[in-house]
Amino acid sequence: MNFAVTIDVRGVEGIADPEGRTIERALGSLGFSGASTVRVGKVITFDLEADDRSSAESTVREMCDRLLANPVIERYEITVSTSS
């Protein structure tokens, strides 16, 4: 079966996010008020061939742990859906 995988990778809670802060300042000086706690993360998408959803999910989790996310400073969230 073919699955569509989306992985959201974000900084762990409490870690500094200088890029987010800079964007927040820039939005402010462009006259957009009201935006706070801007944070920037990464999103990785791909198609995955797997036997079933649970094996797809466990494969993706392993990919994240070994390569796609850095547990020391990042956490990730996985979405696996059957491709249309």
Add this chain to the structure above:
Amino acid sequence: MNFAVTIDVRGVEGIADPEGRTIERALGSLGFSGASTVRVGKVITFDLEADDRSSAESTVREMCDRLLANPVIERYEITVSTSS
């Protein structure tokens, strides 16, 4: 009202994504088979104070058009939800 905003920024179709290609290769050599069309994007999240959802959405759209995405190389998708 306070809204939680998520903006997914991805490369426009047809533009090379060398990072995605590199990840695809690395997954392959780590022994993960079956992943294809890997693409890497950016996700920007923040809290937004706005009168209502539709004004929140239009503000965010304007932020994207003016600053957060570059239409020459990127397209974006917005999710606005009421904060819990």
Add this chain to the structure above:
Amino acid sequence: MSVRVGVISFPGSNCEHDVLEGLSSLGADAEIIWHADRSLKGADAVIIPGGFAHGDYLRCGAIARFSPIMESVTQFAMAGGPVLGICNGFQVLTEAGLLPGALMRNSGLRFLCENATLEVVNDSSILTSMNQAGDQIRLPINHGEGNYTCDAETLARIEDQGQVVLRYMDNPNGSVARIAGVSNEMGNVVGLMPHPERAFDLLFGSADGRSLFASVLGAAEHFSVSKRDSADSVGRS
């Protein structure tokens, strides 16, 4: 009379002193202009130097293009004033819509600081008027996001109209059509990824940048004369 050149500095810029030194060595009267100012102080040419304006956060040049000074730079460009963007300055100019295309991450995904050999494609731009088309020159490159890109239609158009100014001989960053520098339609705005100011003296490896800056100064002189003439004619009428 020496021409005046404004060198724009954003928070995070870092090549402004190098550009200033190069210009001064050619006898220009050059001055650094802070991004939060609005006046170009009578400059006859504007250079946006390299560096990491606003930390290169979000996208290179994306935040800088909203600085107050950029309104004046845009007006100056519209009026035909010579504007040169080097490296980060090139990125700012594309983000500001003064030049076509965009600069993406190097195809090798690594920052690259090395010498590049370039071919002069168009020798009538404000940057290359003292060179001949086909000349090969050596300039340092120093960037992580110098991979020039644009859609097929734009590429055909800029090739057609002679807006490609410089090409890499070998393509270190994966740029479309090996493009290292482009100009706008009018030819008075030019952006390039390599650093001419780092090639001013053989002591540092190459002196090929001198003629490029000299060409910009020539354009500035020309612009300053035409400015004065039109001011005069306005005054007389």
Add this chain to the structure above:
Amino acid sequence: MTILDISTEIANDARHVPLGLLDDEYGTILEMLGRVPSDVELAMYSVMWSEHCSYKSSRVHLGRLPTKAAHVLVGPGENAGVIDAGDNVAVALRIESHNHPSYIEPFQGAATGVGGILRDIFTMGARPIALMDPLFIGPLDDPHSRYILDGVVRGVGGYGNSVGVPTVGGQITFDPCYRGNPLVNVFCLGVLPVDRLVLGQASGVGNLCVLLGSRTGRDGIGGVSVLASAGFNDAEGETKRPSVQVGDPYEEKRLIEACLELLDAQLVVGIQDLGGAGLACATSETAARAGLGMDVDVQAVLRREPNMSAVEVMTSESQERMLAIIEPQSRDAVLEICKRWEIEASVIATVTGVDEEGVGHLRIVDGPNGAVLADVPAKSLADEAPLYHRPLAEPLDHRARLADRSVDGLTSPDYGEDLLAMVLDPAWIYSQYDHQLFVNTILGPGEADATLLRLAGPGVFTNGKALAMSADANPAWCAIDPRLGTAASVAESALNVCAVGATPKALVNCLNFGNPTHPEVMWQLSESIDGMAEACSALSIPVVGGNVSLYNESQGNDIDPTPTVAVIGLMDSIVRRPPARAWQSGDAIVLVGKRSSNVAGSRWAREVHGARNGALDPLDLVEHRQLCELISDLVRAEAADVVAPELVSGVHTIADGGIAVALAECSIAAQVGCVVDGLTDHRELFAESVSRVLLATARPDELIARCTQAGVLATVIGTAQGSRVVVSELLDVSLDALTSSFSDHIGRALGEVTSR
């Protein structure tokens, strides 16, 4: 005063032990204060008395290093050493390690290492103009070591490039001993007009202390000691866990500009960077240096996160922060400059006087009229950490290993193959670093034995002076003989600086060693310092600063002793690029210096044969100095005089890899091969005895006469020519094969999988 039962208090070890304080150390604190310390006090002692901040194991040895010379303006003890370069220009320099953070998170560890060393330089009033990054990593065939190298190089570049300070050199060593404990050392050099020099002193009672830069978060709390989860109850554990420090080069760039502007406007009395131990360190050190006290209001510290405790605020290691001491009337002007650079700033402390016993107190208060959370003598934190005379012991097998001459009998079936495996182009590393900013780089990384810069920076000019720098360490030599190995590393570094025509002026060191509770490690450290002292004295190079990194071990194995040294030198006038690592076809290749056939400690013995025994060649420092002066004179003449015909057309010092690698590197750089027939055997090809240089010349007779006149041995050993590197009877490889092995060495390995 309450009666304090010290032994009962110590026995109740729930407080000091999790903070990494020993029972005796806690006892000293109790005695000193005559009472039980508060949480904030105890936390501050634990970080300030850590090995990292107090040098408690190494300080008794460091005093043996020579530190004085007429041109030394500031020696060890301040944030950076400073020397007078003439023309009213001074040079500030320092080197530091960021080893453990780089193992935990290579990118951020290396990035924040760069950020930290930059602050040490601009806190002296100097504009940083150059970085170097000596790296020591596990072997490239190990996926985790590849991951670390990749992350560290991206981290150094990511920070250095963006902050706008070029990384102009470094060094790379691969060895299995660094597999579980890589070393990331970072050197920085800055230039300043002599009268901008400032010190980290909080002088002037009533003066204000302004904290500038990033907000304070829970970054790297207790990073310098071992603050465990104690003090955090379980419910809070998740959110309060100290996090990895994240560097923000953009903040640092604005901080540099703002601080230099404050100094130029003479608005600052003293200034100090925040590094290890954060505010606890910056406040106590500046107060102690001035012999005064300080009242710090923790509430006034701007925070990134809510609900931070006073302990967290005082010990946080959030990056990109500086503490400026100013006169009260300068306050508005200071804040105005900060605003222009978009730097957040707040007044957090006031300088106070001394008590009736002449003691300045560091007091931490919770709000303007709030509770006093700490009140201790500032000097007790900054200067009165315990000093340890830790036991030393020469390893039992050391003498036997020196006496083992089995390396003399080693041979290989194909010396050409050995050479192909040994050549390695660090361009993969330095091409990811801006190494040209400020247009100062005359000889950059990979071009010569040392980096040669024009001595200038934005707003700082000299009369055509140039500055040379070289960072060197040879752990293989030091593993065999820490004393001689260290002396030889200093000698190599000095010779490198001379090989671009400069005269050595100062040295800074970064002493990376294993666990100091191992007597062998303390012996290595002590021997190494003696070797450094001998070489520096003999070569008249003052040590102006240093850093000690201990506990570099993994799974109980200490790293090889790795004393990194960086020597800088000056050249008075430069007109053209001096000859470097190259030659022209037809040139004679001259070996200058004593000949050697000793492969003990060589890369060849170690990498090809796994042999780690034998004794190094003795080092005659008087002869070495003669050689240094001769080479410097010869090269300087080439750089100074545009019209004179070239006598020397190529220079390369002989170090790791021996003559073999030196010949290969010159051939590759020139793309002209060589034919060498003046060597006795393969041992002479790979020996690494340090006092030797290869010169290329079109006029060998004249050159040899010059050497002989100077009392230095010189022999023609071959000719530059053709497209192969040929050493009679020993090897014959094509230049193409050599070039591709050289260029692809790291890149090919890094193309493979890296893995955490």
